[in-house]
Amino acid sequence: xxxxxxxxxxxxxxxxxxxxxxxxCGLTVAQRSAVGQFAGASAASGEFAASELPHMRxxxxxxxxASAVLRxxxxxxxxxxxxxxxxxxxRVAAAEALQSYGRLLQALVEDTQQAQLAAASSHFVASFKxxxxxxxxxxxxxxxxxAVEVIGGFIVERKKKEALMQIVPQVKxxxxxxCDLFIADFSGTxxxxxxxxxxxxxxxxxxxxxxxxxxxRSFSDRSFVVQAQxxxxxxxxxxxxxxxxxxxxxxxLKQANAQLANVLASETASIEDIVAxxxxxxxxxxxxQALGAK
Amino acid sequence: MTLGEMLASFSRQLxxxxxxxxxxVRKRQLRDQLDQLHTLVGQLVxxxxxxxxxxxAAATQGIQADIAAIQNAQQDIAKIAQTIDAIAKTxxxxxxxxxxxxxx
Numbered sequence: 488x489x490x491x492x493x494x495x496x497x498x499x500x501x502x503x504x505x506x507x508x509x510x511x512c513g514l515t516v517a518q519r520s521a522v523g524q525f526a527g528a529s530a531a532s533g534e535f536a537a538s539e540l541p542h543m544r545x546x547x548x549x550x551x552x553a554s555a556v557l558r559x560x561x562x563x564x565x566x567x568x569x570x571x572x573x574x575x576x577x578r579v580a581a582a583e584a585l586q587s588y589g590r591l592l593q594a595l596v597e598d599t600q601q602a603q604l605a606a607a608s609s610h611f612v613a614s615f616k617x618x619x620x621x622x623x624x625x626x627x628x629x630x631x632x633x634a635v636e637v638i639g640g641f642i643v644e645r646k647k648k649e650a651l652m653q654i655v656p657q658v659k660x661x662x663x664x665x666c667d668l669f670i671a672d673f674s675g676t677x678x679x680x681x682x683x684x685x686x687x688x689x690x691x692x693x694x695x696x697x698x699x700x701x702x703x704r705s706f707s708d709r710s711f712v713v714q715a716q717x718x719x720x721x722x723x724x725x726x727x728x729x730x731x732x733x734x735x736x737x738x739x740l741k742q743a744n745a746q747l748a749n750v751l752a753s754e755t756a757s758i759e760d761i762v763a764x765x766x767x768x769x770x771x772x773x774x775x776q777a778l779g780a781k
Numbered sequence: 782m783t784l785g786e787m788l789a790s791f792s793r794q795l796x797x798x799x800x801x802x803x804x805x806v807r808k809r810q811l812r813d814q815l816d817q818l819h820t821l822v823g824q825l826v827x828x829x830x831x832x833x834x835x836x837x838a839a840a841t842q843g844i845q846a847d848i849a850a851i852q853n854a855q856q857d858i859a860k861i862a863q864t865i866d867a868i869a870k871t872x873x874x875x876x877x878x879x880x881x882x883x884x885x
Contacts (some may be wrong), residue, residue, distance in 0.1 A: 568823065569830045581837045584844040591851040598855060603862035611865050614872035635865060642861050650854030654847050661843035668833055668840070676785040679833060683826045686819045689792045693799045693815050697808050 513644020514596065514651070521750040522596045522651070525743040529589025529662075532736040536582035536669050539729055543684055544570035546722045550687040553715040557694040569683055578672065581665050585740075588658065595650065600643050608635040652751050662744045666737040673733030681730055688723050691715060788822050 514522070544567055551566040612632040623631070671677035675685040698712050782790075795815045799808050 569827055574830055574834055577834050577837045577841070581841040581844075584841045584848070587848055588844050588851075591848055591855075595851055595855055595858075598858065600858060600862055603859065604865070607862040607865035607869070611869040611872070614869040614876070617873060617876045639861050639865055643858050646854065646858050646861070650851065650857075654850050654854070657850075658844055658847040661840040661847075664836060664840040665844070668837055671829075672833070674785070676783065676789045678785040678788075678822075678825050678829050680826070680830060682785055682789060682822060683830075685789060686792060686822050686826075689796045690815065690819060692796050693808075693812050696796075696800045697805065697812060700803065700805050700808060 513641070513648045515750075518648070518651075518750050519596055521743070521747045522592050525740075525747045526589040526593035528736070528740045528743045529585050532666075532669070532740045533582045533584075533586030533589065535732065535736060536673075537579050537586070539673070540575050540578050540582070540680075542725075543680060543729075544572075544575050546725070547684055547687050549718055550684075550691045550722060553711075553718060554687070554691045554694050556711065557691075557698050557715070568687070569680060574680075578669075581668070585662065585665055588662070592651070592655075595647055598643075598647075599640065601640070604636045604639040604643070608632045608639065611635050648751075655751055656748050659744055659748050663741055666741045666744075670734055670737045673730050675726060675730050681726065684722070684726050688719055688726065691719050692723075695719065784825075788818065788825075792818055792822070 547568055547570045548566045551568065552563075554560070555563055555566070609632060612628050612635070615631065616628060668679075671681075672679045673681045675681050695712060695716055698708075792815065795811055795818065799811045799815070802808055802811070
């Protein structure tokens with residue numbers, strides 16, 4: 488078999504690369520950016536909720552315990568109120584699921600399989616040499632390897648896009664639901680956990696006002712009142728900051744989720760996407776030149 | 782104004798009254814009213830928290846199913862390099878076969 492006969496199929500393969508690039512085009516720059524923004528927002532909001540919810544339970548117990556001491560209450564069975572371990576565990580699991588989802592989306596986008604594709608294409612070229620005999624130049628074999636790697640890369644990108652286009656719209660309602668639930672839970676007016684914590688803070692504030700009016704005489708009484716006041720101040724500031732932060736963070740996460748779904752549904756490519764595609768095309772064009780293909 | 786906002790506002794107003802009066806008896810009366818208000822808040826919160834817990838669990842289950850779908854997609858993508866490798870192995874096998882045929 489002449490070397491001419493080998494060159495032609497290989498150059499045909501390389502000629503297919505532009506068509507594959509267009510037919511199997513992957514995520515656009517805007518789509519990658521949307522995934523990145525969503526992943527960052529979901530990781531941050533999930534981490535926030537997972538760490539603050541157990542703290543809210545501790546705060547509720549401490550506030551209610553201080554109130555019980557000041558009022559001489561003996562019904563100490565429900566200091567945590569609605570902040571039961573089960574209630575907190577379900578919410579922390581939800582926060583962690585949000586975190587995992589964002590991180591996996593990011594990993595899916597970042598996983599280029601570059602090293603695996605490079606190794607596989609080298610293996611492919613070595614095998615091709617064996618079958619075809621040493622009929623191409625080293626540069627031509629190198630170009631063949633690049634072409635196989637580039638085509639593999641295009642297929643990887645296409646598969647990523649297909650996966651995201653299927654998964655993101657599917658999971659969007661659940662992510663939106665969790666965002667709404669977390670906003671309500673951290674709000675001081677949502678009639679959820681945050682409002683119970685606000686009520687506990689108000690209750691202890693009222694008890695402290697009465698205790699101070701009765702002028703505690705002993706050092707230990709005065710010490711307890713001062714520490715309880717410090718607890719109220721700390722938890723009140725934290726609850727208000729958390730409420731504002733949760734509203735902002737989970738609202739942004741919902742927006743990022745909507746943007747992600749929209750940008751994946753839209754086939755409109757921006758100029759940046761075209762520039763990125765042009766760079767990819769340039770990479771295989773040099774490989775094609777090495778083969779002397781027209 | 783939502784019901785939650787009204788109840789929170791009422792609670793704050795009662796606390797402000799408790800703090801602003803010097804009459805200890807009046808303070809205690811207001812504290813009792815605050816208690817009644819907080820009992821109502823607690824009942825509403827309990828009902829809502831229980832419902833929300835079910836909704837959290839359902840949404841989490843949905844996301845976890847999709848997390849599994851992403852992991853499947855990652856495995857699928859990893860197969861592309863494996864496929865190229867498999868083609869290379871097939872080419873090698875063909876080459877061995879061709880040599881045997883030529884030798885026979």
